[in-house]
Amino acid sequence: MNSPIGVFDSGIGGLTVVKHLASHLRDESIVYFGDTARVPYGSKSEETVKRFAFENTKFLLKHGVKLVVVACNTASAVALDDLQRSFDVPVVGMIEPGARAAVRLTRRRSVGVIGTLATIESSSYERAIHAEDASVKTTSRPCPLFVPLAEEGWVSHPVSEAVAREYLDEFKTANIDVLVLGCTHYPVLRNIIQRAIGEHVRLVDSGEEAVKEVTGILKREGLEAAGGGEVYRHFYVSDIPRKFREIGERFLGRPIDGLTLVPQSDVPWYERAEERRC
Amino acid sequence: MNSPIGVFDSGIGGLTVVKHLASHLRDESIVYFGDTARVPYGSKSEETVKRFAFENTKFLLKHGVKLVVVACNTASAVALDDLQRSFDVPVVGMIEPGARAAVRLTRRRSVGVIGTLATIESSSYERAIHAEDASVKTTSRPCPLFVPLAEEGWVSHPVSEAVAREYLDEFKTANIDVLVLGCTHYPVLRNIIQRAIGEHVRLVDSGEEAVKEVTGILKREGLEAAGGGEVYRHFYVSDIPRKFREIGERFLGRPIDGLTLVPQSDVPWYERAEERRC
Numbered sequence: 001m002n003s004p005i006g007v008f009d010s011g012i013g014g015l016t017v018v019k020h021l022a023s024h025l026r027d028e029s030i031v032y033f034g035d036t037a038r039v040p041y042g043s044k045s046e047e048t049v050k051r052f053a054f055e056n057t058k059f060l061l062k063h064g065v066k067l068v069v070v071a072c073n074t075a076s077a078v079a080l081d082d083l084q085r086s087f088d089v090p091v092v093g094m095i096e097p098g099a100r101a102a103v104r105l106t107r108r109r110s111v112g113v114i115g116t117l118a119t120i121e122s123s124s125y126e127r128a129i130h131a132e133d134a135s136v137k138t139t140s141r142p143c144p145l146f147v148p149l150a151e152e153g154w155v156s157h158p159v160s161e162a163v164a165r166e167y168l169d170e171f172k173t174a175n176i177d178v179l180v181l182g183c184t185h186y187p188v189l190r191n192i193i194q195r196a197i198g199e200h201v202r203l204v205d206s207g208e209e210a211v212k213e214v215t216g217i218l219k220r221e222g223l224e225a226a227g228g229g230e231v232y233r234h235f236y237v238s239d240i241p242r243k244f245r246e247i248g249e250r251f252l253g254r255p256i257d258g259l260t261l262v263p264q265s266d267v268p269w270y271e272r273a274e275e276r277r278c
Numbered sequence: 279m280n281s282p283i284g285v286f287d288s289g290i291g292g293l294t295v296v297k298h299l300a301s302h303l304r305d306e307s308i309v310y311f312g313d314t315a316r317v318p319y320g321s322k323s324e325e326t327v328k329r330f331a332f333e334n335t336k337f338l339l340k341h342g343v344k345l346v347v348v349a350c351n352t353a354s355a356v357a358l359d360d361l362q363r364s365f366d367v368p369v370v371g372m373i374e375p376g377a378r379a380a381v382r383l384t385r386r387r388s389v390g391v392i393g394t395l396a397t398i399e400s401s402s403y404e405r406a407i408h409a410e411d412a413s414v415k416t417t418s419r420p421c422p423l424f425v426p427l428a429e430e431g432w433v434s435h436p437v438s439e440a441v442a443r444e445y446l447d448e449f450k451t452a453n454i455d456v457l458v459l460g461c462t463h464y465p466v467l468r469n470i471i472q473r474a475i476g477e478h479v480r481l482v483d484s485g486e487e488a489v490k491e492v493t494g495i496l497k498r499e500g501l502e503a504a505g506g507g508e509v510y511r512h513f514y515v516s517d518i519p520r521k522f523r524e525i526g527e528r529f530l531g532r533p534i535d536g537l538t539l540v541p542q543s544d545v546p547w548y549e550r551a552e553e554r555r556c
Contacts, residue, residue, distance in 0.1 A: 037326050038316050043429070048315050048517040048541070117520045145437075148426045151321070159423075159444065162437050239326040242395045263326070 001223045004029035004232070005214065006065030008056040011039030012244070013147070013184035014071030015251035017094075017207035021069070022233065024211050025218075027225040030233045031063045037238035037263070040147060041074040042116025042183070049118060053079035057087060059236070059262070065089065066223050069214060071207060073098075073182045074116050077124035090217050097213045098180045098206030099128035103136055105202050106178045112171045112201070113140035114193075115182030116147070125182055139174040143167045143183075150188040151247055160189060164196035171197060180204045188251060235259045279501045282307035282510070283492065284343030286334040289317030290522070291425070291462035292349030293529035295372075295485035299347070300511065302489050303496070305503040308511045309341045315516035315541070318425060319352040320394025320461070327396060331357035335365060337514070337540070343367065344501050347492060349485060351460045352394050355402035368495050375491045376458045376484030377406035381414055383480050384456040390449045390479070391418035392471075393460030394425070403460055417452040421445045421461075428466040429525055438467060442474035449475060458482045466529060513537045 005021065007014055011034050018032055033056050035041075041049045053075040060068055068091045070076045070083065076093030083091045102111045113125040120142040129138050145163050154160045171179065179201050181187055187205050194203060218224045225231075235256055237244070248256050283299065285292055289312050296310055311334050313319075319327045331353040335346055346369045348354045348361065354371030361369045380389045391403040398420040407416050423441050432438045449457065457479050459465055465483050472481060496502045503509075513534055515522070526534050 037322065043519050043521070044315065044517050045519060051541070121520065144430055145423075145426055148423055152422055159437060159440050162440060166437065239322050241321050241323060242399065243321070263329070 001066055002029070002225050002229050003064050003066040004031045004234075005067050005069060006031050006033070006060030006063065007069040007071045008033040008035070008060060008075075009072040009184060010034070010041040010052075010074065011036045012248045012251050015248055016184050016187050017069060017071035017210065018233070019251070019253050020208045020211040021214065024215060027227050027229070027231060028218075029225070029231050031060060031065055032233070032235045033059050033262075034235070034237045036241050036244070040116070041072060042118050042147065043144065044118065046078045046118070046122070049075055050079045050082060053083060054086070057083055057091070061087065061089070063234075067092065067214065067217065069210060070094065071184055071210070073184065073206060074118045077119045077122040090221065092210055092214050092217065094182070094184070094206040094210050095124045095128050097209035098182060098204055099125055100132055101204045101209045102178045102180050103129055103132040105204065106136060108175055108177045109135055110137045110139070110174055110176045112174060112176040112179040112197075113138060113182050114143045114146075114167070114179065114186065115140070117142040117144055119182050125180060137174070139171055139176060141167065141170060143186075146189055147183065147185045150185045153247070153250070155189055156192065160192050161196065164189070164192045168193070168196045176201060178202045178204060180206060182206060233258060236262050238262055279344055280307070280503050280507050281342050281344040282309045282512075283345050283347060284309050284311070284338030284341065285347040285349045286311040286313070286338060286353075287350040287462060288312070288319040288330075288352065289314045290526045290529050293526055294462050294465050295347060295349035295488065296511070297529070297531050298486045298489040299492065302493060305505050305507070305509060306496075307503070307509050309338060309343055310511070310513045311337055311540075312513070312515045314519050314522070318394070319350060320396050320425065321422065322396065324356045324396070324400070327353055328357045328360060331361060332364070335361055335369070339365065339367070341512075345370065345492065345495065347488060348372065349462055349488070351462065351484060352396045355397045355400040368499065370488055370492050370495065372460070372462070372484040372488050373402045373406050375487035376460060376482055377403055378410055379482045379487045380456045380458050381407055381410040383482065384414060386453055386455045387413055388415045388417070388452055388454045390452060390454040390457040390475075391416060391460050392421045392424075392445070392457065392464065393418070395420040395422055397460050403458060415452070417449055417454060419445065419448065421464075424467055425461065425463045428463045431525070431528070433467055434469065438470050439474065442467070442470045446471070446474045454479060456480045456482060458484060460484060511536060514540050516540055
């Protein structure tokens with residue numbers, strides 16, 4: 001089935017997921033929507049994030065996607081169940097894949113989880129981990145400064161090292177051997193996080209695990225693209241933020257081609273015909 | 279004239295301006311709109327920030343305000359001229375008042391300006407300072423991490439000290455004696471900024487200067503409230519973010535009463551009758 005895979009995120013963090021999709025599923029086309037006009041979601045209320053998630057999903061469905069990846073841990077944490085109930089296509093989030101990998105990898109039965117305030121307060125990772133194995137101990141904490149540090153590009157800066165030490169210190173006493181990167185921005189700070197937490201702790205990139213789940217679903221449901229067809233990657237954003245290309249290309253690991261601006265307007269924005277390429 | 283003064287900001291930073299308004303103009307009622315669903319503006323495009331500024335102004339006018347304060351440096355920098363041309367009430371921004379105070383205070387004729395990426399890239403402060411006195415030298419730089427640090431509440435944290443030193447270091451060679459806090463969040467970090475820049479540098483809080491300008495306009499145009507009438511402060515927000523009350527009350531310096539949620543919707547949100555108190 002040659003329809004594209006749809007991916008949405010609050011902004012550009014989800015490009016780290018697109019990077020994995022593109023390298024694992026070379027025959028699949030991708031339509032990405034980054035809600036850069038309303039980013040970030042992580043500090044906002046559950047109700048607002050849910051509303052944004054529904055609008056973004058409808059936008060992707062208008063582009064004929066066969067499966068939706070919620071490449072935003074916050075939106076996955078608060079909206080995934082509702083999205084799965086409300087739409088006919090498979091909807092894949094970040095939480096369950098990350099939780100399953102963590103349970104599979106931990107030897108000490110003690111897992112740490114970091115994410116935005118909204119993701120951590122939702123306790124979604126804890127629930128998903130305990131649904132897999134109730135005996136696994138979980139410790140979690142929000143790391144709100146990691147997103148602006150990643151976007152500032154301070155990926156090996158002493159300030160980021162200090163913030164990482166401050167945030168991750170409490171995991172030391174919890175005796176974890178796996179830490180879930182529960183925010184799609186965090187893989188950009190992977191090296192600093194690894195140094196602060198110690199080399200004995202395995203980092204789980206939920207986005208990478210979600211891509212494995214997408215691969216399984218496509219196979220199981222006969223949705224895989226036939227090889228040899230045209231493969232495209234289209235990127236839609238609701239704003240072209242300052243430093244967008246610089247940051248976006250760092251996240252995606254390659255130049256962003258085929259970028260379209262879809263301004264959210266006071267009329268139902270996802271129904272608007274007018275889209276402006278840039 | 280007993281109509282309220284309208285104030286809008288991208289989120290809660292503008293509460294530092296409301297704090298000054300409330301203490302200088304005790305007889306004036308205030309209607310505040312914080313666009314917490316779409317905050318922050320500082321990293322977003324000029325076009326998007328302009329659109330948001332128009333929507334917010336229309337919302338305040340629907341509430342019968344006699345004057346609009348754009349309590350957001352980013353929105354002031356990119357949208358003030360257009361707002362002033364498009365609406366009949368006086369519209370007061372942050373830039374000119376801050377620039378005027380800086381020119382008045384500098385002895386060395388060398389002024390520093392810090393703000394969001396959008397404010398600094400707009401060069402609005404430089405233009406306003408040079409319009410006052412072309413001989414004053416300006417040095418400016420964006421400090422994008424100050425907003426999340428203020429919201430994280432790290433107002434006397436070693437990490438914030440390190441970030442302030444890193445950001446403000448280049449002002450040392452510029453020989454400034456005045457630094458404009460060109461973002462309404464920054465007064466919350468005032469102590470750290472003062473220590474990093476040195477005690478010989480005067481800090482200008484643009485919000486406080488803007489309140490002096492509002493006082494002058496009300497007097498000049500005969501818009502002052504008659505004393506002895508009912509005075510109210512209404513706060514509207516487009517989202518109730520996590521930690522909202524904790525952060526908001528720190529910014530405002532007192533509890534937030536009379537808070538109303540106005541969700542931005544896919545129908546013209548500022549026309550919606552349905553508002554939900556919370």
